[in-house]
Amino acid sequence: MKDLLDLTLDEFKSELISQGESGFRAKQVFDWIYKGVFDYNDMKNIPQALKDKLKDGFKVGIPKVVEEYTSNDGTKKLLVSLEDGNLIECVIMKYIHGNTICISTQVGCRMGCKFCASTLGGVIRNITSGEMIGQILLAQNILGERISNVVLMGSGEPLDNFDNVMKFLELVNAEYGLNIGQRHITLSTCGIVPKIYELADKDLSITLAISLHAFSDEKRREIMPIANKYSIKEIMDACAYYIDKTNRRITFEYSLVKGVNDSKEDAKALASLLRGVLCHVNLIPVNEIKEKEYRKSSKEDIKAFEAILKSHGIEATVRREMGSDINAACGQLRRSYLETRNSN
Ligand code: SF4
Numbered sequence: 289m290k291d292l293l294d295l296t297l298d299e300f301k302s303e304l305i306s307q308g309e310s311g312f313r314a315k316q317v318f319d320w321i322y323k324g325v326f327d328y329n330d331m332k333n334i335p336q337a338l339k340d341k342l343k344d345g346f347k348v349g350i351p352k353v354v355e356e357y358t359s360n361d362g363t364k365k366l367l368v369s370l371e372d373g374n375l376i377e378c379v380i381m382k383y384i385h386g387n388t389i390c391i392s393t394q395v396g397c398r399m400g401c402k403f404c405a406s407t408l409g410g411v412i413r414n415i416t417s418g419e420m421i422g423q424i425l426l427a428q429n430i431l432g433e434r435i436s437n438v439v440l441m442g443s444g445e446p447l448d449n450f451d452n453v454m455k456f457l458e459l460v461n462a463e464y465g466l467n468i469g470q471r472h473i474t475l476s477t478c479g480i481v482p483k484i485y486e487l488a489d490k491d492l493s494i495t496l497a498i499s500l501h502a503f504s505d506e507k508r509r510e511i512m513p514i515a516n517k518y519s520i521k522e523i524m525d526a527c528a529y530y531i532d533k534t535n536r537r538i539t540f541e542y543s544l545v546k547g548v549n550d551s552k553e554d555a556k557a558l559a560s561l562l563r564g565v566l567c568h569v570n571l572i573p574v575n576e577i578k579e580k581e582y583r584k585s586s587k588e589d590i591k592a593f594e595a596i597l598k599s600h601g602i603e604a605t606v607r608r609e610m611g612s613d614i615n616a617a618c619g620q621l622r623r624s625y626l627e628t629r630n631s632n
Contacts, residue, residue, distance in 0.1 A: 291349040292321060293418030293425070294455070297464045307345075313338060315464060322465050324429045326350050350422045351376070356430070368426065370395070370419055374412060377442055378423045386436035391423045393453055394444025399478050400513040401499070403543055403574050403582050406443035415444065417455035424466060438468055441476040441497070447483035457492065470494045476541060481518040484526035488533040496530055497539040497570070498523060502549050503557040511548070520561070531566050538567045543574040544585040544593060555593045559600035569597055569604040 292300060301314040313334065320331040326348045328339040351368035354375060358364050364380040376392040397404070398411040424435050438460060440446040446453045457473065460466050476497040477484065487496065500520075502508035508515035527538050540562065544550040562569065571594055573584050585593075590606055597604040 289345065289347045291416065291418035291422075292317070292346050293349050293421040293459070294416055295418075296459065296462065303346075307341065309338060309341070317342070318464055321348055321425070324425065326425075347371075348422075349416075349418050350426050351419065353426070353430070364427075364430070366427070366430070368423065370415070376415065376423075378427065379442065380427050380431060380435070383437075387427075387431060387433055388437040388439060389424055389427050389435050390439045390441050391420055392442030392444050393420065393440055393446045393449050397444050398448070399445045401478060401501075402511045403501075403545065411444070411448075414449040414452055417452045417459055420452070420456040421459055421466070424460070424468075435466075436468065437472045437474075439474040439476065439497075441474070445478055445480065446475050447477045447480040447487065450483055450486065454490065457494065474539065478512055478514045479518055479523045479526075480514070481522045481526045484523070484530055488526075488530040491533060493534065493536060495536060495539055496527075496534075497541050498527065499541045499543075500558075501541065501543050503554065503561045507549055507554075511545070524561070524565070527565065527567075536566075538565070540567055540569045541572060542569055543572045544590055545574045546583040546585045546589075548582065550585040550589050550593055552592060552596060555596035556600070559597050559602050562602050563600070567603070569602055571597075571604060571606045573606070 290303070295303070297314055297318055300318065301311040304314050305311050316333055317328075317331060320334075325331060328334065328342050331339065334342075349371060351370050353366055354369050355367040356364060362382045366378050366380070367375055368378065369375055374395040376395055378392060379390040381388045381390070392406075393415050395412040395415065396409050397407040400407050420440075424438065428435050440453065453475070457470070460468050460473065461470055470493040474495040474497050475487075476499060478499045484496070499512070500508075500523075501511055502515075503520070505515055505519050508520060530536070531538060542549075542558065558569070571590060573590055574582055594604050594606055
């Protein structure tokens, strides 16, 4: 059954017209869905005959909440079930400038980053564009407020699910739908170089975030298997192309792991790698996960690292730790849920 959340308005219109219905009904149905009404029975201006037809031919693929946690800082972490029973996570963060959601783009992940719980069981499947939209609609209904920013940084590597992510970017941006501007969307990748070029050629104004986490190939290979495939030089060349094409500043994500990549020398080497690049560095105190030996850097080391970058003219901020009291790190909630379920 087709998911209406996977369709553009034009695609849905064509579907309705091919079934002998009036095209304008498509917009009426979408108005309800994007207002948060997902049950055809509750769509007041839709004739019963069309409601019946919709029930037989189209679903509205909103995921179901399995567990919901709210942190002391207001961050909400949702463990949700997709229609086939696969579990994914999304996190809703409340900032002064609006609500941000971090969505998942794959069930699991095959990239194998050593600091990440999402990858421990490999990738199970790609998430459809409609399922990505569904995460946002669900979150809006839970909050009773609009989501204004989206980060593709939950489980999965977005560029490993390229076509669905591109369709999602079209859908999320559409005026008839969620109408979230591209500048309010961040796509985070571990650095799949050919796909960065492909993304640059799409000429979008989203923010590209690169999970760098190390300044040398040798150090990077220790924590990110993708570094065996693409060197930092190749990533930086692809970033230069991206900046040139889009004129957008790139964010480099750098997880600080105690004793691995958080020394003063590491900070200086990172500063020299990024010299002259239109960028911003997001320093992330690594989330400790029980299956891995990585530990969080001390507050002093994090501050010193940030100061060194800034003294070299590199813009840097330390990401606020949100929801750390509720297992908010990528993949942790799903993993602990599956473990508990499997041991019962
Ligand atoms: S950090 Fe991202 S790319 Fe790396 S394993 Fe986790 S989900 Fe995949």
